Amino acid sequence: MAIDLPSGIPGQGRRRKMPERYKYSATSATEDQQYQSLDEYYRVRVFCVFLDTISQELQRRFKGGDNTTWGILNDFHCMTVQDNWKEPVNEEAFKSLQKLCQFYELEEVDKLRLELKIFYSSFPCLPQNTAATMLNLMKENNVQEILPLMLELLTIYATQPVTTATVERTFSKLKLVKTKLRSLSSEERLSDLLLLAVEKDITINNSEVISIFKEMGHRRVLL
Structure with a gap:
């Protein structure tokens, strides 16, 4: 992004005196932490906080009382694991595929399994097995019409909301x-x-x- 990082660790030079009653609080412990490098500072204060926020938001929005939606997300994830669709096909992954077809009222589960096998045999070396990467690869090679069921489910998976922004x-x-x-x-x-x-x-x-x-x-x- 062409953003210059500061040469020093932010807030590390100035220290403020903490009241005795707040000495052992979680906030004071975080603020009193000494970082050895800029990488460590941004990993703890930015990267880990961001991942924690995303994880909590997913848990709050998708993991309901009966875990139905959370299970659907796990079933979607099985589609992006390449080893599941090599011969012999993983039985657990095939059951997840059946659940997806039942949930979205798709009757051609065998055709969907065949589309996944064709896709992974045509593109064996994927840099990243994510829904967005797979969709971009399908569009770049003009194979959307050949894999219609796979395209429909991957589009749903890639557009699952994470925040309420x-x-x-x-x-x-x-x-x-x-x-x-x-x-x-x-x-x-x-x-x-x-x-x-x-x-x-x-x-x-x-x-x-x-x-x-x-x-x-x-x-x-x-x-």
Whole structure:
């Protein structure tokens, strides 16, 4: 990212006196820790904290009381393990594939297994077995139409939400759209205005919009 790292460890030079009652607290223990290098500082204060936040968010959002969604995520992961689809096919991985097909109402589980075998035999040396990497590889080699079931499930797996940032941005946009002058807007109109505000990057064909509006009913003004 072309960001220059500081030459010294941040906050290591200045020390503040901690009150006696906070001496053995978790916060003070973290702040009093001495780091030997910049790598150690960013690994402890940034990298590990980031991984811990992601892990807690996944646990909170996906591991419900019956562990159903957490099990679905594990079933998705079996698709990205190359050794599962070598001959003989791993039985546990095949059972996970059956659960996925049942959950998403896909009846061709044998066809999906064949697609996975074809994919891994065609690309035996993958740099990283992740859903995003596999999807990019499929698009680069134009094999989406050959592996439709695999493409559908990998797309679902790659777009699983981890945080609520998108939802929070939508609520922030709602504060800008619903002003005092629009306080009496109907729910449908407010939803349409919010959709236009959130998805403003999507190009709109004006001619198509006019045609749809024209076909809605007779108007006094000709379009």
